[in-house]
Amino acid sequence: MTEALAGAPDKQPRKTKAPKLRDGVMKRGTTWSYVIRVRDPETGESKPKWVGGFATEDDAKAARDEARVKARRGEYIDRNTVTVAEYLAEWIEGHAVEIKPHTLKGYRDMIRLYIGPRIGNVRLQALRPAAITKFYRDLLTHGGRKGGPLAANTVKHVHTVLRKALTDAVLVDELLPNNPAERAKLPRTQATEPGMIWTPAQLRAFLATAQEHRLYAFFHLAAYTGARRGELLNLRWTDVDLDKPQIHITGTAAVLDRQRVEGTTKSGRSRVVSLDAGTVKVLKAHRARQDEERLKLGESWKGGHAYVFTTGWGEPVFPDTPSSLMPKLIAAHNKQNPRSPLPHARLHDLRHIHATTLLMAGTPVHVVAARLGHADPAITLRVYAHVIREQAATAADIFAQAVASC
Known part of the structure; x- marks a missing residue:
């Protein structure tokens, strides 16, 4: 037994087979990889690109085929693990x-x-x-x-x-x-369009109630210009020209982390909005009242002469203030007028009332878009499509009446 063992030849260690590359796919350890040639757009040279980490050979082949197609189109992008x-x-x-x-x-x-x-x-x-x-x-x-x-x-x-x-x-x-x-497909939802939340008569009734409040001019200006809340709260007296008459909207005020911040308008552009004679009177009265408050407080006044809408101490109004005030004014009106209550409305709805009223009166869409600060009249057409449709429905009768009256 001992001689037999002694005479037996030594066992050679088995050679490990090197992984074979088959049509651009090979196994490396426990995962599969593929390699393709990709042309460098800058040098024009074709270089090999290895991509690994696939669980199965079929996964590697499928990824290889997709990569080959993209490489031929010049769309190949290196594999990245970033989430x-x-x-x-x-x-x-x-x-x-x-x-x-x-x-x-x-x-x-x-x-x-x-x-x-x-x-x-x-x-x-x-x-x-x-x-x-x-x-x-x-x-x-x-x-x-x-x-x-x-x-x-x-x-x-x-x-x-x-x-x-x-x-x-x-x-x-x-x-x-x-x-x-x-x-990707966004879920289908029922389209909502801003309607005529209030009639002109209801708007007048609301403003009559708001007239007793020191921020009455804010609500009046919002309704008669269609300007956004932040745009009006950013307004300075230097932006107001009561002779032309018009206001120059140059920026906006908003709330960020409970702090009042200012920036550019939503579109990034300034605009000029014309004023009617009644609104000029409202602004003049508002300025006179503000001057009285400033003189009464003297050195305690904090805002100088800059902002159109201020607190009783002269500081610029916090953006959430008029938004929270509006439902209180509506409730006050409804308490005083139980037989003709106003339906619920948001501050932003004054902007919709302004736009809808103008469009129903036949004001051209591009004019309304300019007053609202829409970057493109197409936005106005999309938002107020229901009003445009109503106007279109009467176009035939308007044309017929115009021809008949000639």
Whole structure:
């Protein structure tokens, strides 16, 4: 036995077979990889690109085939493991300077409350239109507080932020070949259009009640110019020309982290809005009252002569003040006039009443758009499509009557 063992030849260690590359796919350790040749757009040279980490050979082959097609089209993008949350964190910081503070806060909220918790862990390059469509559906059905529905407008805001970010991922950072949010489907919701919340008579009744309040001129100006809340609260007396007469809207005031902040208008452009004789009288009376308050307080007055709308101490009015005041004025009117109560309306509805009244009176759309500060009359057409349709319905009769009267 011993001699037999002694005479036996030594056992040679088995040679490990080197992994074989088959049509651009091979196994490396426990995962699969593929390699393709990609032309460098700057040098024109063709170089090999290895991509690994696939669980099965079929997964690697499928990814290889897709990569080959993109490489031939010049659309190939290197594989990246960055997640949606990681990309959005860098993206929002990169835009912190150029986005208005109030808008930036809204973007951060959309990312923090909705995008991050649901699809933040998804690899950016693995995000598909179908997944985004399902994400929107989930938000609409149970994305709100305590698992309740989320407002359709909020879902649209989420879509806006995600689409903007992914557009930069395509065009700026070159991490994606295309934007999956562009092909995702937003849930269908019933379109809502601002209607005639109040009739002209109801508006007059509201303003009659508001006339006793020191901010009456604010509500009057909001109704008679269609300007936004922040635009009026940003207004200085140097922006008011009672001789022409007109106001020059140059910026806006908003609330950010419970602080009053100022910035440019929503469109980023200033505009001039004409005033009627009645509004001129209201503003003159308002200025006289403000002058009396300033003289009465003397050195305690804090605002100088700058702002049109101020507190009793001269400081600029906080943006939430007129919004919270409006329902109180409506309630006061309804208490005094129980037989002709006013329906509920928001401060922003004064803007809609202004636009709707002008359009119903036949004012050209581009004129209304200019007063409202819409960057394009197409926005006015879309928002007030119901009014335009009503006007179109009477166009035939107007033409017939014009011809008959000649």
